[in-house]
Amino acid sequence: MINHHPDITTLMAFSAGTLDEAYSTVIATHLAMSEAGRETVRQIDAIGGALLTDEPEAAMSDSALDRLLGALDDEQIDVGRPERAPNALPLPLQSYVPGGLDAVRWKWTGPGVATADLPTRPGQKSRLMLLRVGGGRRVPEHGHGGQELTLILQGAYRDRFGVFATGDIADHDEDVEHQPIAEPGPDCICLVAVDAKLTFRGRLMRALQPLFGI
Amino acid sequence: MYAFAMTEITPGPAPSGPPTDDPTALLLAVARERDKAALAALFSTFAPRIKSMMLKLGAGDALAEDLAQETLLQVWRKAHLYSPQRGAASTWIFTIARNLRIDQLRRQTNKPYEDLETLELASDAPLGNVLIERNQVIERVTAALKLLPREQSEVVRLSFINDMPQSEIAALVGIPLGTVKSRLRLAYERLRPLLEDLQ
Numbered sequence: 001m002i003n004h005h006p007d008i009t010t011l012m013a014f015s016a017g018t019l020d021e022a023y024s025t026v027i028a029t030h031l032a033m034s035e036a037g038r039e040t041v042r043q044i045d046a047i048g049g050a051l052l053t054d055e056p057e058a059a060m061s062d063s064a065l066d067r068l069l070g071a072l073d074d075e076q077i078d079v080g081r082p083e084r085a086p087n088a089l090p091l092p093l094q095s096y097v098p099g100g101l102d103a104v105r106w107k108w109t110g111p112g113v114a115t116a117d118l119p120t121r122p123g124q125k126s127r128l129m130l131l132r133v134g135g136g137r138r139v140p141e142h143g144h145g146g147q148e149l150t151l152i153l154q155g156a157y158r159d160r161f162g163v164f165a166t167g168d169i170a171d172h173d174e175d176v177e178h179q180p181i182a183e184p185g186p187d188c189i190c191l192v193a194v195d196a197k198l199t200f201r202g203r204l205m206r207a208l209q210p211l212f213g214i
Numbered sequence: 215m216y217a218f219a220m221t222e223i224t225p226g227p228a229p230s231g232p233p234t235d236d237p238t239a240l241l242l243a244v245a246r247e248r249d250k251a252a253l254a255a256l257f258s259t260f261a262p263r264i265k266s267m268m269l270k271l272g273a274g275d276a277l278a279e280d281l282a283q284e285t286l287l288q289v290w291r292k293a294h295l296y297s298p299q300r301g302a303a304s305t306w307i308f309t310i311a312r313n314l315r316i317d318q319l320r321r322q323t324n325k326p327y328e329d330l331e332t333l334e335l336a337s338d339a340p341l342g343n344v345l346i347e348r349n350q351v352i353e354r355v356t357a358a359l360k361l362l363p364r365e366q367s368e369v370v371r372l373s374f375i376n377d378m379p380q381s382e383i384a385a386l387v388g389i390p391l392g393t394v395k396s397r398l399r400l401a402y403e404r405l406r407p408l409l410e411d412l413q
Contacts (some may be wrong), residue, residue, distance in 0.1 A: 008402050009395040013380060014375040019310040021324060028326030041299055043409035044402075048312065048374045049305030055375065058269055059261035060279060065257055068283055072290055092329040097402055123322070127399035134252055173392075 002034050004161070005166035006149070011037070015044040021120045022193035025168070026149040028092035029191055030193035033167040089153075093191065096128065101154070101189060104130060112137030112182075131190045133157065133182040146195025148172045155188035157181060237303035238349055245293035257286050260304075264311045270376045271315065281318060285311045295335060302352045315377060354408045366401040369394055 006014075006027060013019050014027045031037045089097055094117040101112060108115035112134035120128050133139055135155070149171055156165040159181040164170055164180075172178070182188040243252035256392060261282040268278035288310050315338050347351050359367055368387065372378045380398070384391040 007395075009380065012314045012373065012398050012402065016377070017316050017327075018373060018377055018379040019381075021320070024326050025324055028330055031330055038330065038334070042305075043406075045301060045309055045411055046305045046351060047359070047370065047405065048308035049302055050352050050359055051371060051374050052260070052263055052267065052308045052311070053304045053352060054356050054359065055263035055266045058259050058278065060257075060265060060282065064261065064279060064283060065254060068257060068261075068286055069254065072250060072253070085398055092324065092326045104323060127236055183222040213382060 002167040004170060005034070005037060005040075006030065006166055006169050007171045008040075008089055010147075010149070010171050011041055012044055012047075015041055015048060020124050020126040022124060022126035022191075023147070023149055025092055025096065025120075025128055026151050026191055026193040029090045029153075030151050030167065030169045032090035032092055093153075097130070101130075106130075106132060113139060126193050126195055129192050129194070131192050133180070133188045133190075135182050135185045135187060138179060138181040146174050147193075148176075148195075149193045151191045153189045153191055155185040155186045157188045157190075166212065237307075241289070241293055241296055241303040241306070242298065245284065245288065245296055253286065253290055254341050256289060256303075256307075261286055262306075267311065268306050268315065271319065273318075277318075281314055284314055288314070288411060295331070298391070302349050304352050307315050319377070351408060351411050354411075355405060358405055359409055362401055362404060366397045366404070369397045370401050373398065 010019075010023075010027065014024060014031075015178065019027065031041060035103075088100060104116045106116050109115045114132045116130040118128040120126075130153075131139075131150070133155075139157075149169060150164075151169045152164050152166050154166060156163055158164070159178040159180045161170065161178065161184065169179075235255075237256060240249075240252040240256050243249040244256070264282040265278045265400045266287050268281045269275070271278075273281065275315065285307065289307060292310070296303070300306070309327065316327075359370065362370070369383055372383045372386070378386065381391055384394045387394070
């Protein structure tokens with residue numbers, strides 16, 4: 001049961017196609033885990049459909065239709081339903097974490113806290129990473145340099161907004177400060193997208209410094 | 215700025231024309247019968263509108279036309295994957311054009327939208343025939359979009375049609391990002407009862 005959903009304006013940006021790679025990957029991964037979220041996006045997509053029917057017409061060249069019809073016989077029909085990759089992760093995440101979570105090479109970021117950067121296309125304004133917090137451990141209180149999306153892949157954490165468990169997403173803007181504490185039990189593993197200008201890891205390191213003398 | 219375009223959407227007085235004008239019926243004819251005449255009819259409705267949308271990205275005339283052509287080619291290739299239960303034909307065609315726009319401009323290696331489509335296909339749940347309702351929803355949403363306060367419809371159009379991230383809309387319009395989001399939220403709340411009729 002998913003209790004925490006993305007902000008509606010984040011889903012609108014996803015439907016419009018204007019999210020950066022890292023943010024769109026987190027949202028797509030969340031939607032892969034949430035039928036309710038997919039239904040909401042299907043509804044929002046209708047805004048695009050309505051706007052498209054309302055667009056003015058820009059004349060196509062005279063030969064365009066003939067060229068289209070002429071090309072049809074050469075077109076392959078897409079075969080749908082490709083097989084699922086043998087990976088337990090949600091489909092939109094699989095290409096970023098090809099070996100699954102067990103194969104991730106974690107970087108120690110603080111006591112009980114580790115991160116792993118996931119490669120995205122160069123020149124993006126956002127960064128994609130995994131965050132692992134040991135059961136009962138806390139992530140130091142931190143603010144956000146921009147929008148931060150955190151999707152729980154495994155385990156759970158608690159902060160002043162409640163308990164976030166598998167499939168839940170925390171969609172925070174730059175005004176939010178919070179201090180997540182992993183629930184007792186297995187590691188809490190999250191997929192995180194942050195504004196690239198201020199990396200999550202960098203902010204975490206800064207936040208950890210006075211506490212742990214790193 | 216869009217006022218002139220809004221007057222010429224549906225020729226004739228009838229809100230829903232004969233079956234052959236209905237985009238969803240045309241798309242199903244393409245899917246089931248490989249009906250080239252139906253594809254040509256979809257082309258005449260959608261290609262000039264997709265081209266208009268692509269021109270707003272700053273694409274040149276030739277590129278905008280290529281992207282419109284490629285959208286219709288994908289309609290031909292993927293028509294059998296279309297399910298009217300999931301949305302009106304115009305919505306489905308919008309998502310194809312949007313995905314092409316992303317591929318063209320961002321050249322992302324990931325395919326989040328295609329991944330979700332794959333998931334949807336894998337979890338096909340039988341649904342009732344809601345074909346007419348879907349098209350009525352689009353007509354109602356189109357009408358409702360015109361009734362939005364201008365400041366709300368502006369941010370919605372800049373987002374969905376002009377492909378502008380919310381931070382760029384804020385810079386263009388000269389308002390804080392939070393105001394862009396609150397206008398989008400207000401617009402959604404206005405449209406929401408209509409969109410939820412999709413169910």
